[in-house]
Amino acid sequence: MSDTQLIGLDIGRGYLKAYSEVNKIVKEVMFKSVYGDGRQDKVEYDNYESSIHISFEGIDYFVGTLAEKESYTLIRNSKDSKVTQTVKILMAAALEQIAVKDKVKICLGVPYKNYTQKTLKEVQEVYRGKTIKVKNRLNNSNKSIFIEDIDIFREGDAALFHALNCSVNEIKPVGLVNVGFRTTELSYFDKGFNFNDKLSDTIEYGNSTMLKTLQDNLLSQNITKSLIEIDSSDDYDDMKKVIYSFGSESLNQLVEEKWANKDEMDLYLAGGTSLHLNPGDDFIKLPDAQMATAKGLFKVAKMKF
Known part of the structure; x- marks a missing residue:
């Protein structure tokens, strides 16, 4: 032991x-x-x-x-x-x-x-x-x-390892979209689980991008709140639903732009912000989206160490 x-x-x-x-x-x-x-x-x-x-x-x-x-x-x-x-x-x-x-x-x-x-x-x-x-x-x-x-x-690859339980994708390419607070990680693997560096990226788009719209709307009403306060509060849930709806479509477009072949891929969605998003039926939302990266990193630790 x-x-x-x-x-x-x-x-x-x-x-x-x-x-x-x-x-x-x-x-x-x-x-x-x-x-x-x-x-x-x-x-x-x-x-x-x-x-x-x-x-x-x-x-x-x-x-x-x-x-x-x-x-x-x-x-x-x-x-x-x-x-x-x-x-x-x-x-x-x-x-x-x-x-x-x-x-x-x-x-x-x-x-x-x-x-x-x-x-x-x-x-x-x-x-x-x-x-x-x-x-x-x-x-x-x-x-x-x-x-x-x-x-x-x-981070994105670790979440994908967890999503696939470390199995190899033999039939089609797979990608994982990991939406964080400030950035979104795009991890792309060709058939055979070969990492594709050219099609993987970090995009400056995340929860803070969406909440900034709400923050500006509140400021126009002379209400000053930090992004952390807005994120934590239940007072603005109806307004959040609207901005997350826009965010879902925006994310869908960003992925479409990066992965033109997304219709032939298995697409996974992870990250805490993904719990609020619904970018379409093309995406497989992980049930443990917020912990997926940490769980994947633990799997990687077992392999590395």
């Missing part, structure tokens, strides 16, 4: 998702990719479905929904880089939630355009061989987690 835990880690701009299996027991976590200043007084943790309050590198942080509601200064993961202080804090929070062993190996998802040797080198220099020490402020438990190894993999 291995004393090292394998973890698939998808740190998006909207949500962080992590997935692992230890002795056939599933360990998974998902929370918003935001954090803020933490404190230990006057906070009713029970008011929130999932509260994450950690101490990392000597500083207290609220993470996820708790940060969104209780922190005075809120910071969102908005950069492409996977080695920022924001990502380090979010990763520490995820490991505190999901790690049950002292040593881990991580497969970290990156956008198609960042799947480079430069990114791999940066990630490995920052995390490989490092120990993450983090305290859970809710129960005062401590974890010391050694990152034995870390590798990167394309």
